Amino acid sequence: MAEPPFNPADAVILMKGVTAGALRQPARPVAVDVNWEVRAGDYWVIGGLQGAGKTDLLMMAAGLMPPLRGTYQFLGERMPIFEEGRLAHRLRLGLVFDTGQLFNHLTVAENIALPLRYHQNLSAGEAAAQVRELLEWCGLESRADTTPGTLGRNWAKRAGLARALVLKPEVLLLDAPISGLDLRQTHWWLDFLGQLHRGHPFLGGRPMTLVATASDLRPWKGRARQFAVLRDDRFVVLGDWAQLEAASRDLARELWAAEAGGD
Amino acid sequence: MAETAGVVRGLEAPLPRSLSHFLGHRLFNFLLTTRGLGAFALITLGVILKKWRVARRVVWPMMCREVARAGLRLLPMFLYLSVALGLVIIGQSVSWLTRVGAIEYLGAIMVLVVVRELGPLMAALLVLARVGTATVIELGTARAMGEVEALEALGIDPVHYLVAPRVIGMAVGVFSLTVYLILGALVSGYLWAFVQDVPLLPGDYFQQLAGALSWPDFVLLGLKTTAFGFIIAVVTCYHGLAQPLRLEEVSAATVRAVAQSVIVCALVDAGFIVVYLTV
Numbered sequence: 346m347a348e349p350p351f352n353p354a355d356a357v358i359l360m361k362g363v364t365a366g367a368l369r370q371p372a373r374p375v376a377v378d379v380n381w382e383v384r385a386g387d388y389w390v391i392g393g394l395q396g397a398g399k400t401d402l403l404m405m406a407a408g409l410m411p412p413l414r415g416t417y418q419f420l421g422e423r424m425p426i427f428e429e430g431r432l433a434h435r436l437r438l439g440l441v442f443d444t445g446q447l448f449n450h451l452t453v454a455e456n457i458a459l460p461l462r463y464h465q466n467l468s469a470g471e472a473a474a475q476v477r478e479l480l481e482w483c484g485l486e487s488r489a490d491t492t493p494g495t496l497g498r499n500w501a502k503r504a505g506l507a508r509a510l511v512l513k514p515e516v517l518l519l520d521a522p523i524s525g526l527d528l529r530q531t532h533w534w535l536d537f538l539g540q541l542h543r544g545h546p547f548l549g550g551r552p553m554t555l556v557a558t559a560s561d562l563r564p565w566k567g568r569a570r571q572f573a574v575l576r577d578d579r580f581v582v583l584g585d586w587a588q589l590e591a592a593s594r595d596l597a598r599e600l601w602a603a604e605a606g607g608d
Numbered sequence: 609m610a611e612t613a614g615v616v617r618g619l620e621a622p623l624p625r626s627l628s629h630f631l632g633h634r635l636f637n638f639l640l641t642t643r644g645l646g647a648f649a650l651i652t653l654g655v656i657l658k659k660w661r662v663a664r665r666v667v668w669p670m671m672c673r674e675v676a677r678a679g680l681r682l683l684p685m686f687l688y689l690s691v692a693l694g695l696v697i698i699g700q701s702v703s704w705l706t707r708v709g710a711i712e713y714l715g716a717i718m719v720l721v722v723v724r725e726l727g728p729l730m731a732a733l734l735v736l737a738r739v740g741t742a743t744v745i746e747l748g749t750a751r752a753m754g755e756v757e758a759l760e761a762l763g764i765d766p767v768h769y770l771v772a773p774r775v776i777g778m779a780v781g782v783f784s785l786t787v788y789l790i791l792g793a794l795v796s797g798y799l800w801a802f803v804q805d806v807p808l809l810p811g812d813y814f815q816q817l818a819g820a821l822s823w824p825d826f827v828l829l830g831l832k833t834t835a836f837g838f839i840i841a842v843v844t845c846y847h848g849l850a851q852p853l854r855l856e857e858v859s860a861a862t863v864r865a866v867a868q869s870v871i872v873c874a875l876v877d878a879g880f881i882v883v884y885l886t887v
Contacts, residue, residue: 368757369852404757407761408761409757409760409761432763435763436763439761440761442754442757442758442761444754446753446754446755446757446758447755447758448750448755448758448759449749449750449753449755450746459666459762459764460762460763460764462663462665462666463663463666463762463764463769464663464763466662466663466664466665466666467665468665505758508762509761509762512762
């Protein structure tokens with residue numbers, strides 16, 4: 346069945362001529378002239394070598410900094426959103442950091458509860474049920490009272506994921522979710538993201554729109570639907586896996602070919 | 609002759625380029641820091657007023673913790689210092705006042721030195737040393753570890769969540785500790801005078817104190833200590849939070865914050881001296 350024609354008004358993420366700067370050096374462009382449309386229910390993976398600027402592009406997409414040039418709209422509203430009045434719109438987007446970026450003065454459970462408690466003015470007790478549900482879902486029950494300093498990378502990433510999900514966003518951006526993980530953990534993440542994409546009861550069964558970054562695209566075969574690469578400051582949309590395999594670009598080959606190095 | 613001409617030419621020449629660059633650089637940095645601190649202070653005040661009731665079940669308990677941290681937990685050390693302060697002032701002044709027959713001014717001296725000057729300044733410096741430095745390190749590390757970006761990604765205002773509780777905590781802390789420090793120093797001052805056989809009854813001593821105090825003392829004491837707490841909190845939070853930091857820069861930021869806090873507190877103190885002299 347042919348896909349219905351795309352109406353830009355339906356785009357979840359719509360970038361036109363966007364140039365993204367580096368998070369630490371905002372004036373330095375890392376992705377130039379990005380034209381990108383993400384629809385509801387899409388599952389994107391952006392490939393690129395380490396240091397290519399994937400994280401910076403994702404931070405810009407998450408609204409942490411404005412684009413240097415061009416226009417970026419999230420669900421029809423111009424980003425970034427800093428105004429209190431439009432905060433609810435901004436919270437329809439979640440971000441999972443590479444290393445979880447947990448708050449070190451809080452336990453794992455407190456980290457997960459914080460956004461919920463802050464935005465809904467809840468006491469710890471009132472947020473406990475939802476936090477417990479997320480802890481179980483992410484396999485973090487035994488680490489609920491642990492502080493981030495003693496957590497391994499995988500668990501910190503999972504806690505960061507749970508924290509991003511507690512506000513039930515419609516779109517989730519994930520920075521290198523499976524980098525540095527062993528095979529078992531990688532499968533857990535890919536299965537989990539698959540559940541999110543299909544729709545999970547915690548999120549009311551609503552399919553979630555996902556955008557992840559990766560420096561090795563091979564694990565995403567059969568999982569993600571759309572692929573793009575970032576190289577030499579250029580953002581190139583490749584399409585689905587078949588189109589990725591057919592791509593003649595060197596980087597695409599580097600990122601999916603079996604003989605290429607991993608993360 | 610040629611040597612003399614060279615020296616003269618050297619004296620007439622403009623300042624060496626490196627020195628003028630150095631001075632210009634320092635001046636420019638000073639202006640930038642002043643502007644940054646001023647803007648940060650205004651933003652912080654705005655956030656405290658505007659978001660006073662936002663997320664109060666999260667932020668208010670943090671304020672209470674900060675008040676305990678910058679106030680209650682420091683109380684034992686302050687009581688010890690108040691006793692020492694009373695000793696230092698009485699020990700030095702009693703012998704001189706007795707010699708010139710002016711022991712009736714003991715209360716006035718205690719008020720002038722302890723209530724108006726040393727008490728607030730000492731409390732501010734100790735809170736800066738014990739809590740201010742820790743604040744720069746905590747916030748600087750959080751900033752370097754990307755926690756501020758994480759807060760922003762979650763739609764949580766870092767100034768509201770991280771700065772506002774610390775500002776309230778330190779303002780209340782410095783005020784409360786100053787009051788305890790002054791009370792302790794005044795009481796211990798009399799005890800030390802008593803030990804030195806000064807012919808002064810407790811009633812007379814406290815009458816002297818009451819006579820030397822006027823209502824502007826109470827108002828200005830409140831304003832001054834709150835201002836000190838606010839300044840220390842704003843300067844330390846600014847250096848920890850308001851600019852991108854790498855982990856290795858945190859120690860330098862801490863030193864800068866301490867130096868600037870002391871300078872700004874001293875300037876504000878000088879301003880209060882002018883006010884004291886005019887009221």
